[in-house]
Amino acid sequence: MSKKAIEAKKIKKYFFSPGKTQVLKEVSFSVNKGEFVSVMGKSGCGKSTLLYILSTMDTDYEGEVFLDDKLITGQSSNYLSRLRNEKIGFVFQFHYLIHEFSVLENVMIPGLKLNEKSREELEHIAMEKLKIFDMQDHALKKANQLSGGQKQRVSIARALMNNPLIIMSDEPTGNLDKKNSDMVFGIFSEIVQEFQQTILMVTHDQELASKTDRTILMEDGMVISHG
C-alpha cells in the first residue's frame, strides 16, 4: 500500500484567452494519506486552477496526476465522474447546496449517486456525518433555511459521505466570519485526527495554514516550498 493519496507530476496549464499565458509551470508535489496539507500563495498565482486539475474536473493540462497511485490523466469523462463520486470530496468557498432538498438529502446525494447501499443505510450514514458537526437537529430542514456557517458544515458532511480518499477545498473559510471559519477549520482538524482523513486545502489565511501539517507555497504558477 502506497502512502501517497494524490501526486502531481510536472503539471503545466495554459489559458488561451486573452493570448496564451502559462498559469502553471511544472507543478509537482504529493500529499500522503492522513496528511492535512494547505496551499498558500498570492491571489492569481494558480491555486484554484491547480485544485480543479487535481479534482479531475479540468482535464485540459499537460503532465500527470495520480490518485491512489493510479494514473487518471487522459481517462474518459465517465470514469472521472465515477472517480470524483467515490474518491474525492470537494468543499467550495460557496456551499452549493441544493435548496429544494432537505439537509439530510443534500448530504445523501453522493451516496445515492454511488448506489452501493440501500436508502435506509445511506440515511443512517448521512445522519452520522451530520452528528460529527452537531447538525443532526437540522437534518429535515430545507437547505436554504440554514445560516452560512451551517451550510458550510453541511457541505463538508456531503463531501465526507462516501468516505473519500481525499478532501479538496478551495478557500472554504473565505466567505465566513472569524468565528465560523475557526469552526470549519476545527472540523477539518478533527476529521484528520479522528478519521485520518486526507485533506488538501487552499487558503490565504496565514494563521490557519500554520496549524496544518504542511503548507505548500506557490508563486506565479510554481511551487516554491513544499513545507
Added chain:
Amino acid sequence: MRVSLIVDIAKALMVARLKQTMVAAVGVTFSITMFIALLGFMNGLNDLLDGLILNRTAHVRFYNDIKPNEDQPINLSNEFSGGYNIIRSVKPSISRVSIYNNESIIRTLKGDERILGVAPKIAVQVFFNVGNVDIPGVLNGIQVDEENRLFAFSDYVVAGDFMDLQYSSNSIILGKGAAEKMMAEIGDYVQVTTAQGNRQLLKVVGYYQSGIGELDNLQSYVSLASAQKLLGETSSFITDIQVKLHDFNLSPELAREYRSIFGIDADDIQTVNAQFETGSNIRSIISYAVGITLLVVSGFGIYNILNMMIYEKMDTIAILKAIGFSGADVRNIFITIALSIGFVGGLLGLFFGFISCLGIEKIPFETEALPAIKTFPVNFNPKYYLIGGVFSLVTTYFAGFFPSRKASKIDPVEIIRGK
C-alpha cells in the same frame, strides 16, 4: 445509477420553478385538448358524411348492364380471326335486366364469410300520374327487413312506419321531394305507370328522406312483391343483388372475384364513390396538421422553460457534476423534466379533450337534410387518444433534447470559478 435520484432531482427543479413548469404543462394540455377535440369532431363529421352515402349504398352491387354483346358475329368467323375488327354503330342487344338464377347466386353469397348480408332489389322506372302531368321516378322493390338491417332503411323513413311496406300490399314509401311535388299525404293513393304500360294504384304509407335532394326527388320504395306484380313478373325476378361486407375495403376484390364467377356486372363502392374517401382524408390531414402545429408551439414553451431552468440552476448542475454526476446523468434529469411536463400535460389534455368531445356531442345540430342527426357527431376512437398521447411525449422529448444537451455540456469549473 438509480433512476429515483434522477427523478427526485428533476422534481426538485420543477418545484423550484413551479409556475413556469405549470405554464409549460398547460401549453401541452391545451394543444392535446384541441387535438383530441378537433380529431374527434372532424372524424365524427367524416363518419356522418361517409355514412350518408356509404351506409346507404351496397358495398358490392350485382346487376346486368344494358350493353352491346361482346361477341359480335364477325369475331366468330374464321375468315376474319387474324385481323383487328372494328365495328361501328353497334347497338345493345335485347338482354335480360333480371339476374338469371339469382337464388343460387344469393345462396352462394350468403355462404361467403366476408359478407355481412345480401339484399335483393328491383329497380323500376315509372311515371307518377298526377292530374295530367307525369312525374318520372324510380321504384325500388326491396326486401324490407333485410334492407333495414343492412342499410338502416328505417333511419331515413321520416314519417309513417317502414314495416307497413311489407305488411300491406300495394303500399309505397314516397321520396320526400316527390311527395311534396305530388302533394301526396300519408294514406293517399298515387297512380304509377311503368315503361311497359302497366298501371297500379299504390297507397302512401310513409316518406323517405336520405338527405340528398336528388335522391329524394326520384327514389321511392315498394316491397319486392309489389314491384314484381307491377312488372308482371314472377317472384324469381330481381334486377339487383346488393351485398354488404364486414370490411368494405374488401369490396373491389370481392366484386372482381364474383364478376367472373357469375358472369354478371358487379360494382364496388370504392370505384363508385371514390370522391368521399378523398374528402375524408383531407379533413383528417387538416386536423392532424392543426394539432401538430399546436404541439410544436407548446414544444417551444417547454424549450424555453428548460433553458431558463438551466440558466438559473447552473450552480446546481455544476455541483452535481463536481459530486460525480456524468453528463448523461445531467441530460437525463432535464429529459425527465421535459417528459414529465409532456406526460402530465398530455394526460390532462386527453382528459379535457374527452370532456370537450362529450360537450360537442351535446350541441344540437338539426338540419332538414339529415333527419337522423340531432346533435353534432363526434368520433371517440381510442386511436386518436393514443396518437395524442404519443405525440405529446415525442414533442416534449424533442423540445427537451437540446436544452438537456446544453446542460450536460456545462463545465463545472467555469461556473465555480465565475463566483
